[in-house]
Amino acid sequence: MGMSDNDDGTDLLVLLPTDRDHENMGKVDAPYNLHWFEDEDFDYPQPGSDFDMVEYTERASEYVEQADIDGVLFSHDVANLVAGALVDRHDLPGPELEPVFLADHKYYSRMHQPNVPWFDYIDLETDEWGDEPRFPAYIKPPFLTMTLLQYRVEDREEYERAMETVRKELPKYTEPFMDFFDTYVDTERYPLATRDMMLVEEPLEDWTQHCVEGWVDSDGELHVWAISDHNYYDDGSLAIDNYSTPSTLPTEAQEELIDIAREAIVQHGFEESFWNVEIFRLADRHVITEVNGRTASVWEPLYEGAFDTSVYEGIMHLHADNPEQTQAVAPDWEPGSDYETMGTQFHVITFGEGRADEFLDFEYARSVPDTDVEIFVDPEDEIEQTRSSGFWLARFHLFGEDYQEMLDRADEIRTNMLEQPELSPEPERYT
Template identity: 30%
Template sequence: METANIFVLGLDEKNLRTLRDVPHAEEYRFRPLLDKEELQHGEIRITELIEKAQRRLDAFEGRIDAIVGYWDFPVSSMTPILCRRYGLRGPPLEAVAKCEHKYWSRLEQREVTDAYPRFALVDPHGPDRPPESLRYPIWIKPVKSYSSELAFRVADDAEYARAMERIREGVGRLGKAFDTVLERVDAPPEVAEAGGTACLAEEAMSGVQATVEGYTREGRVHVYGIVDSLNYPGTSSFMRYQYPSSLPPAMQQRLTEISERVMERIGLDDSTFCIEFFCRPEEGDACILEINPRHSQSHAEMFEQVDGIPNHHCMVSLALGRDPHLPHRQGPYAVAAKCHLRHFRDGVVRHRASAAAIERLRREMPGVQVVPVVDVGMRLSEAPTAHDSYSYELAHIYVGADDEESLQRKYDRCVAALDFRFDDEEDG
């Protein structure tokens, strides 16, 4: 069989290893298309990135069979633009924009469900107080952001004013580029007028968090897994993703039904997706946090450890017109997690375990992978990795285990072995 050439926007070594574990990988050639650094760091110049990608694709002498990506904006918007140009399978750009523009997404959700908080569109250059329709505590965030960048939970007018000042300084990094995407689609007047540098204010949600993963194919929505999201106690910062979900079956069914209705409404097709929820199982309540028009590469190892195949399989199969079905519970472990080791103050990294020590740890503990994201000498606030508004990522720790107690033991051993030490500084 002839090898399929699959171009991957922002292909990185970690995900290349995972892609090589999907079924029929021997029939695929995964080719890098731009790198993660130029796609996600600094000022995002999406028009230049699209043109650069097109030059590389035009110069390729073989057949282009698929263009895929698993990163957030601008990759999530570039993928449908490039697929359309080269006549490949991919989601409609307008449906992607409906998911990515946080206010437009809320308008679409409102048409088919009540599973959303009270919300309002906000001008970042307007009054330093929230709309009167909202009550504290609220979240204020740009209509286009990712990894909780420039997202702030505020409890009073003073905190709101400080958050808006921070947002005004940085909202253009993604927002101006997203304006370029909005020019290519038929957005509602209020969305088009607001553009990509407006903000969404919404009342804070409560409960436990979970993410529904699925895909759409030929207009039909398929949910293939639900992942729990656990925060550090007393914070809004992710501690770990854990699969499979421990939510009651009735709650999982409710999340699935909401996801199906919303995705049918939005019209995302030939695409993976993941929808983040807050839910209160005791009351049967659920609220959508956000919709991502891509699958989560962060979850790939968990699906492989529990179900036997990484979720990248769905992305690749959809792009090639193949069956994206995932197996169920055929992996080596009963439970798996991706853990985000964080530090909650700025500072300089003075020590962490060596690469040799980390490799030794991997050999000694089956089902464990440790990926540091900062190194000795780095100031956390200047590290080339995304972080939320309240913490700094140090490492990603992937763990597969026979039960949750064993998973916690493995994680604790990894944290101790990493042995991070800092010269702390107070955040400004």
């Protein structure tokens, strides 16, 4: 248990803090005492079976009373569930557990969204899937992150191959969630909360993807922080080339996305929380990808570089019950295609399997002069493919006025990083 002491009398509990949380909250010049509530058994981004989520929640609850905590901070989809339970129990500023659960459990979230595709669930105990399975389909776990165990399947054969991996890998991650839901969620109202299942839904074609991020203040008013674009490779692999902010969509198109996002957040019932809504934009309709009851904290560098502001600072003010300060640090941004500086977050991806140093030049990745490279693996790690979108080896950021120039520079960096570019999306770009 660590503590950052600024002593204005406002004490904030940081739940299951990540390295990113320590780095970004620690550098915010805000007058709050931060209590870092760690757990040695917790692994980010996916908790392993050794992590006891209920025990952690109860221990955190005791600490809230013991230390007279005024608010809770969270940045990911495990910490926000714990936060919801603590908000309910101790009447803290923040989102209640029910809307957080509804957003985190993607099947129930679909039931509280406008603009949904067809969807159903696969019961992993019985293998039942609605009245009649249909293909192609997109399958994903109801509450894991970073596209883990998500697959597009074209037919029964691909489905069975994907489900073989799901049955092997999914139990490694679900136990902490199941125990938590059984303890804190109304399972009579939400019986699928503790069911071993996969969400299955309509796979969409010919779309662009965008993310509206914002917050709800203590009066229930919804605010928009920014809109970002998800830029995919063009080879149909479902691999994300990069995220970029601000969005370059026309004003009217962005305002339509904002309206859809607002409706989804209201339907979920969020209060005093950051949120984001990912949306597919098709020629004839818009379809929500997913709703998240927290910020996309991984985009902190984009917000810093593009807007000279910190979403972490906004979060801290909001959960210290100072929403006017959140508004004060919000980006100076309006929907539209004009911008002064664009931030881009590029990914280094492989579809190969084997030792990580067979795919990534670690020496080069650690020496790139004009960006910050975050490496996700150690050289001796074994890479396995557990999603349709490939394995992320690393990511880095570039900033500027010309998107194509940044894309060209990113491809140059990735060309030097990749040991086997032929196993990456659009390999002809890395030769």
